[in-house]
Amino acid sequence: MADVPSMEALEALLRRLPGIGPRSAQRICYDLLVRKRNLLPQLATALERAHAAVRFCERCNNLSEAPLCAVCKGLHRDHSLLCIVESPADLRAIEDTGMFSGDYFVLMGHLSPLDGVGPEALHLDRLSERLAEADLQEVIFATNPTLEGEATAQFLADLVPAGITISRIAHGVPVGGELEYVDRGTLGRALHGRRLLDE
């Protein structure tokens, strides 16, 4: 289809999205260009709006359109609990369980020395401020149950001031898996069954 460069360009970009291979990128292009042409400008506008409006919460790094996200603005959160996750998607997965009403801090990644991701990438200055807040009684590490996620939890546990309980969500979540894709029931049980972190 050397005659349709704008369609090829669109296909190439779609292939960079998660879960979209060459065949589905092609299928989406034909569907948009033949059957759903009015979706093309609608999608373009939605992408631009999201790009302009969505930022990271100044307190927890969650996605938000305001300086503070919906969770941080929530009136009924339990500020004695701080749950530390790797990504906004993980935060959403835990919120969707409906079994946690504490605060969050999103690391935006995990330690990965091989990829050159050291502690400086994990917003440690802001995390330290959160760990120093007066109400805090327990820090729950909900990093991914991977080698990197475990190592990150171990590393950050050293930053938690003495006297504050440190826990890790239970290994109900499958080892080696991605927290974001764990079913809600398993994730809820894993939260309830959290254990003290043996350092």
Place this chain on the structure above:
Amino acid sequence: MADVPSMEALEALLRRLPGIGPRSAQRICYDLLVRKRNLLPQLATALERAHAAVRFCERCNNLSEAPLCAVCKGLHRDHSLLCIVESPADLRAIEDTGMFSGDYFVLMGHLSPLDGVGPEALHLDRLSERLAEADLQEVIFATNPTLEGEATAQFLADLVPAGITISRIAHGVPVGGELEYVDRGTLGRALHGRRLLDE
């Protein structure tokens, strides 16, 4: 995530694309907004460009950025053969076999009385012009091997002038399937094994 309306709007639009369910729409949004933010404006521009540039070939209805598509502008096509398909994606699937060098006509659909799609939707005036061209010797129906595709081929066969051979691609393609997703080898054999249409 009631706090991120622009992300919700994007998710809702993504769910209208083929093969993208609620979970993958959510996954794509997080991937774009957290890890690939520069893809957001790139994708928006690509969608707008494709919307503005891609039209339908004036001769065969294939997707094109010029009045005539790459196939219709081709210098080495065999104008004695006319292959009739339902969609531009089906045309591309046949071109990708590398086993057909004739001309095409894209119906942009099939007869579907229950959905109110009658013959007037299938560009019959332009198809009639194509069927009256002097070089034409054989019309190959490559509509989908579905009830509607077969009925459409049967209906259109009556429009083919006397003396012109009428054929149907062989039933190597699975009955009830969608032509667009048939593997290339099967589709190539189906073209080679085309049989005379018994009316």
